[in-house]
Amino acid sequence: MIRGRAVLTPDGPAPAEVGINDGVITAVVPLGAGLEGGTLIELADDETLLPGLVDTHVHVNEPGRTEWEGFASATRAAAAGGVTTLIDMPLNSIPPTVDVAALDTKRAAAASQAYVDVGFWGGAVPGNAAQLQPLHEAGVFGFKCFLVHSGVDEFPHLEPAEMEADLAELKRFDGLLIVHAENPAVLGQAPAAAGARYTDFLASRPAAAEDTAITQVINAARRTGARAHILHLSSADALPLIADAKADGVRLTVETCPHYLTLAAEQIPDGATAFKCCPPIRGDDNRERLWQGLMDGTIDCIVSDHSPSTLDLKALDSGDFGLAWGGVSSLQLGLALIWTEARTRGVPLEQVVQWMSAAPARLAGLEAKGGIIPGRDADFAVFAAEDTFTVDPAALQHKNPITPYAGSELTGVVRRTLLAGADVDPLVPRGRLLRRGES
Structure with a gap:
């Protein structure tokens, strides 16, 4: 039994007692x-009991690129940040999760290393x-595709006609397609990314590339x-397109990420390749409009897009944005960020948790996750909302100690x-390997 002055229920924070049996919430x-239990946890007065966060966008990279990250390090980092469920992307592992054999390989790698619950996305690539449907029946939560080069050759992108054909196939069994939406033709007309100036890198990934692909x-x-689900929305210019589509009944959901909501291009120093990601971190006005898109419901959820690499791949010596791997490491930091x-915007904690727990759980169909409700899994984060800390990359559980938030006071x-x-x-490691429809 857990007892505290602030338990985040669906009706908001309230003094409550939470009963748990066999890993499931039995009473709130x-x-x-006067609930009784064999074990009692009493929260401190400054602590709030939150439902465990659900992060549906994590690149674990194992097997094949385990030096970038791995199931042990990623799931420990998740737990340290209050994330109790993550769903692993079908790349940058080798093999990518584009058939059942590859899924079995990945599940075997994760089985003895998961410190939180782990599910898997499948991949939609040319020719698969x-x-x-076999991957769907094997339990993946949906299928990721790229409309532009993915960054790794073993996971090629779909042309728009191939994407539409895959959507038609997924409609037969109500599968979900999650899309990295940037248009290669628009990117091809932009200046090439090279050198240490962040403004040059930003110009190489214009918002129009996102807007065009999202329209497709x-x-x-x-x-x-x-x-369909739009991954890591960076361009606020696309928000009216998305809002209109939702109003028209298009079955569309959208996520954004902490780096787009907490960082701005104007603050990024030249040569600071830890900040490189694709699509890129845009300007302050864009950030403000993304927050508005969250508040009005156009954007559904916030997830990390934790996409780590080894330090050498971030081109730290040269600071060349054209050479650096594009990815931000923030899995452990998302809630605090x-x-x-x-x-500072007057947004209550319960709304933050809705975006980072209930909404991602709903996206993935994880009916047992995302709320302190009887019948749900007893996954929790004990959160001290007024406590502070300074980000030290060496103290994070991520395998490679680099993050654009180094030194930030959170x-x-x-x-x-x-x-x-x-x-x-x-x-x-006590985490379970999840299958679609089982939780």
Whole structure:
């Protein structure tokens, strides 16, 4: 039983007692009701019990590029940040998760190393349309595709006609297509990314590339009736397109990421390749409009897009944005990053948790996750919302100690993470491997 003055229920924070049995929430009652249990956890007065976060956009990279990250390091980092469920992307592992054999390989790699619950996305690449339904039946939560070069040759991008054909195939069994939406023709007309000036890199990935590709996704989803999801929205210019599509009944959802909501191009020093990601971090006005898109419901959820690499691939010596790997490492920091920014805007903690727990769980169909509700999994983060810390890359659980947030002062500390009602032990991996439809 957990007892505290602030338990984040669907109705907001309230003094409550939470009963747990066999890893499942059995009761949520007012504080003082007198629940009894074999084990009692009492929260401190400055702590809030949150539902464990759900991060549906994590690149674990194992097997094949385990030096970049791995299931042990990624899931420990997740737990340290209050994330109790993550869904692994089908790249940059080798092999990529584009058929059932590759999924089995990845599950075997993860089985003994998961410190939180882990699910898997499949991949949609040229030539694997016949693999989509078998992967769906094997339990992947949906299918990722790129409309532009993915960054790794073994996961090629789809042309728009191939994307639409895959959407039509997924409509047959109500599968979900999640899309990296940038248009290669627009990028081809932009100046090449080279050198240490961030403004030059930003010019190489214009917002128009996102807007054009998102329009293509919307049109294909409208024609097929299939479900589509826009990954890591960076361009606020696309928000009216998305809002109109949703109003028209297009089955569309959208995510954005902490780096687009907490950083701005004007603040990025030249040569600071830790900030490189694709699509890029844009200007301050763009950031403000993304926040508005969250507040009005155009954007559905916030996830990390944790995309790490080894230090050498970030071209730290040269500071050349054209050479550096594009990816931000922030899996452990997401809640503190968003809460630090949200509280200055008057956004309550319960809204932050809605974006980072309930909404991603809903996206993936994880009905047992994302809320402190009887019948749900007893996954929790104990959060000290007024506590502060300074980001030290060497102290993070990520395998490679680099993050654009080094030295940042953040508010909100995850003091304890519980999975299935028990503390996450960094020496004992107890996470489950999830399949679509089972949780």
